[in-house]
Amino acid sequence: MITDLLIGLPAQRPGGVALTLIIAIGSAAGALLLGVVYAAICVGAPRLSLTLQAPMALLRGVPLLLLIFALAQLTSLPLVMAGYVALLLYSLCHVGETLRGYLASYPPGLRDQSRVLGFGWAREWVTLRLPWTLRSSLDALATHWISLLKDSGALAVLGLGELTTVASTLSQNADVRDWELIIGLAGLFYLSVTIILIQSLKFLRRRLPPQEAMVI
Amino acid sequence: MLAYVAATCVLWALSGVLAVSTGFALAAGAGGTSRAWRWLSNGGITLTRGLPTSLLVVAAGVISIRIPPQSWLPDPFPATPSASGPVAWAVLLALALGSAGHFAVIFQTAYTALGRARVEQSIVLGAPPLRRLSLLSREAATAAIPPTAARLVHHLHNTAFAALFPVADLFGWIENGANETFNITRFVVAGGAVYVALSGLIWAGFKAIELRLRLPRANAKARGRRLAPAPDGAP
Numbered sequence: 001m002i003t004d005l006l007i008g009l010p011a012q013r014p015g016g017v018a019l020t021l022i023i024a025i026g027s028a029a030g031a032l033l034l035g036v037v038y039a040a041i042c043v044g045a046p047r048l049s050l051t052l053q054a055p056m057a058l059l060r061g062v063p064l065l066l067l068i069f070a071l072a073q074l075t076s077l078p079l080v081m082a083g084y085v086a087l088l089l090y091s092l093c094h095v096g097e098t099l100r101g102y103l104a105s106y107p108p109g110l111r112d113q114s115r116v117l118g119f120g121w122a123r124e125w126v127t128l129r130l131p132w133t134l135r136s137s138l139d140a141l142a143t144h145w146i147s148l149l150k151d152s153g154a155l156a157v158l159g160l161g162e163l164t165t166v167a168s169t170l171s172q173n174a175d176v177r178d179w180e181l182i183i184g185l186a187g188l189f190y191l192s193v194t195i196i197l198i199q200s201l202k203f204l205r206r207r208l209p210p211q212e213a214m215v216i
Numbered sequence: 217m218l219a220y221v222a223a224t225c226v227l228w229a230l231s232g233v234l235a236v237s238t239g240f241a242l243a244a245g246a247g248g249t250s251r252a253w254r255w256l257s258n259g260g261i262t263l264t265r266g267l268p269t270s271l272l273v274v275a276a277g278v279i280s281i282r283i284p285p286q287s288w289l290p291d292p293f294p295a296t297p298s299a300s301g302p303v304a305w306a307v308l309l310a311l312a313l314g315s316a317g318h319f320a321v322i323f324q325t326a327y328t329a330l331g332r333a334r335v336e337q338s339i340v341l342g343a344p345p346l347r348r349l350s351l352l353s354r355e356a357a358t359a360a361i362p363p364t365a366a367r368l369v370h371h372l373h374n375t376a377f378a379a380l381f382p383v384a385d386l387f388g389w390i391e392n393g394a395n396e397t398f399n400i401t402r403f404v405v406a407g408g409a410v411y412v413a414l415s416g417l418i419w420a421g422f423k424a425i426e427l428r429l430r431l432p433r434a435n436a437k438a439r440g441r442r443l444a445p446a447p448d449g450a451p
Contacts (some may be wrong), residue, residue: 042334058412060369060415061291061369061411061412061415061416062373062408062411062412063372063373063375063376063387063411065373065376065377065379065387066376066407066408066411067389067402068392069387069391069394070391070400070404072255073400073404074401075393075406086371087236116333146265147370150266150267150268150269150270151268151270152268153268153269153271154270154377155271156270156274157379157380163271164268164270164271165276166273167271168274168278171274171275171278172278178435179278183271183274183275183278186271187267187275188273190266190267190268191262191263191267191273192267194266195266206429
């Protein structure tokens with residue numbers, strides 16, 4: 001049972017905790033990359049910004065379950081890929097907006113400093129703008145990533161073998177005492193992963209230089 | 217479709233009220249003077265924030281699906297068969313628990329944002345505890361409203377998990393309609409539009425409350441500027 005919860009049911013491996021982590025980390029990383037591009041376009045080209053923000057706002061109004069269902073039913077993507085793309089889009093519409101907000105509040109003092117130091121556009125973005133934006137938005141991003149990890153349980157609607165699906169399948173076929181144990185263990189796994197993620201982010205926050213240190 | 221929209225609204229409203237009340241109780245317990253209450257409330261917050269709503273709903277559904285319908289249970293859920301009453305109530309409780317911890321953190325943060333000085337001011341004023349609570353709640357509301365609205369939109373989206381069990385809701389209507397008619401686009405677009413509209417209504421409602429709360433303060437500032445005496449030598 002523990003093996004099934006950790007790596008999935010025999011017919012659906014990788015699954016369980018492993019699939020939950022793969023999909024959550026993959027979609028969070030993809031959304032972060034695309035979110036940076038989205039935020040940069042919005043800040044760099046304000047005219048294009050409204051055109052991009054409208055679909056993002058609409059997407060935020062659609063439940064993740066509906067997004068997963070729509071992608072699985074309306075596209076020819078394999079179920080795992082449909083689930084991944086749905087989580088990626090869901091994450092992007094939240095992360096993108098967060099990054100856009102922080103990027104827009106980039107202090108003019110830092111921009112002036114980079115000019116004085118003779119930095120070009122690309123160098124300023126890589127050495128100052130992006131690190132400052134990511135550092136400032138880390139708390140908001142951390143909250144979203146924890147939520148994303150938990151929301152990956154919505155993939156159960158497709159019957160994908162992630163942790164919630166495995167727990168649900170095992171508990172529906174189990175005796176009373178067993179399903180209590182199964183649900184309890186699944187909850188414990190989610191809780192452990194969430195706590196590890198929170199502690200890692202706290203560690204990362206301590207390791208990163210404070211925002212004030214970036215101002216020369 | 218209207219019955220399913222109503223079912224989603226009922227699920228959202230009842231579980232939302234329960235979640236906000238539990239969140240308030242957890243936040244109050246976590247900031248209280250009793251060590252046991254603080255420990256219990258913090259444990260409750262960590263647990264409800266760390267567990268996914270999907271798993272809570274699955275657990276509630278698996279437990280309650282074996283319970284026969286009870287005549288004393290009220291049946292406020294439109295389009296849900298009365299035999300599924302216990303499941304519907306269990307799903308409602310699970311949805312409320314899934315959001316309670318998040319609301320507790322929002323309320324704690326808003327209270328912290330008030331600052332020590334303002335809390336002490338309210339004590340010095342000598343108002344009775346209930347008056348003080350109402351005053352501080354009003355002050356903290358401006359900080360708490362935007363994240364509360366965001367969480368209530370998320371809460372609305374979480375009601376879709378009810379479709380995992382025989383409990384009527386909008387997502388269940390979309391899923392069943394799409395599977396029965398194979399007209400997936402029609403059901404997805406119609407259901408998605410209703411979800412977007414409901415989310416928009418929540419945002420707009422909370423924006424209106426936020427503006428209403430900010431207006432008296434802005435008016436008072438403007439009055440204060442008008443009444444302030446001009447400095448010496450000023451025209």
